[in-house]
Amino acid sequence: MKMTILAAAWMVPLAVLATPNAEEVMKASFKDRGQAKVDRLNQDETQAACSKYFAAVPKDVAKKIEAANLKTIKYPADGKVMGDWKEGERIAQSGVGKQFSDNPANPAGGNCYACHQLSKAEISFGTIGPSLYNFGKLRGFTEAMQKYAYGKVYNAQAYSACSNMPRFGHNQILTEQQMKHVTALLMDPDSPVNK
Template identity: 45%
Template sequence: MNHHTSTVTVFAAAALLGLTTSATAAPPAPQAAYTSMSPEELAEYLVFEAGGFDLDATTQDGSTALERMIQDRTQKVCSAINRSGEELDRATAAKISALAEETIVFPEGGVALGDWKRGEAIARSGYGFRIGHRVDDHASRTPGGNCYACHQLDPNEIAYGTVGPSLTGYGRLRGTSDAMLNHTYKILYNAHTFFPCTNMPRFGHHGTLTQEQLTDVMAYLLDPESPVNQEVTETAGNEQASAD
């Protein structure tokens, strides 16, 4: 019994100090050690040290799944705020925004609208970057942005999500000034710039959409010809096949 307890203590201490590094191979620690950890410490331990996830799997970009689970500062801070249920304080919000602003890389020669038709395909596609039991093959199919999962865009599309705000008429309401183009590019690249701790993925920062794809999505949002900026009656009959 005593021997058991001391092993447990050593294991817990090692985990807390980050001394044990290998992930899925090691047998899980005796749970008795868990009560000496904070909920956050235990969660980290369960992710990285106790075989909770297949961390050795490869990903589309040649990294390992392990890297997907390592949180950056924005993810860490925003997770804690969200969990606390409290409002983001101004100082932290400013810090998150500044961090986001630093990440933004503009296209050479400035921001210009791409092709709204390609943008629409990107907005409709949820393909890409999924790993695990079924791995998305980027060689056979280009990843999308999955905008419709969370946003309304084309007013004729009824299968739109509501986790994010409606973007129907986005360009019609805002116009296509250079300032609006830059503003929109920044939101797509790293939305935390203007909306610290937003739910929206950082498409440019993570490289899940290329610069060219970002400008195509911008065209879908801003181009006066785009279905996003038409009235409902004028675009009756949606010809684009849904490519979810």
């Protein structure tokens, strides 16, 4: 009896929420920590649509998502999308950045190997994304393909709605310079990706 009363006393504030909305419950279940604030749970239109449909996005919705994301891509002002593939390899290996446990003063990685095969030498690669081994070699080392690769890193959902791949440029995970390096990792004929 005593137990029940005690319990009831500290449950009162929650009892007010009769039928809690999932999103409100979710927001109340997280707290700010370091650079990761609760507002990260707020969704933009792309995130909301991709959560709703998840694996099976209707074609018309997919088209809208791709068109909206295509508009966000900003190419470097100097017109050069290729950096240093060696720097790109380092970025591809690094999984730090944007976690509440990361120091926001340090540059983020791209963590490409978490999901993709890239060079033959790195055998610890994930399979969430397709293999990118020989990416440039298979597609041709053209300027158009370089630009496509840069755009894909910048915002993958411009080409593939609800892709699992982070929108590295659009969400400011990688800098312009870092994205140039990653593009070189994919597109430089000397990169181990193309060996």
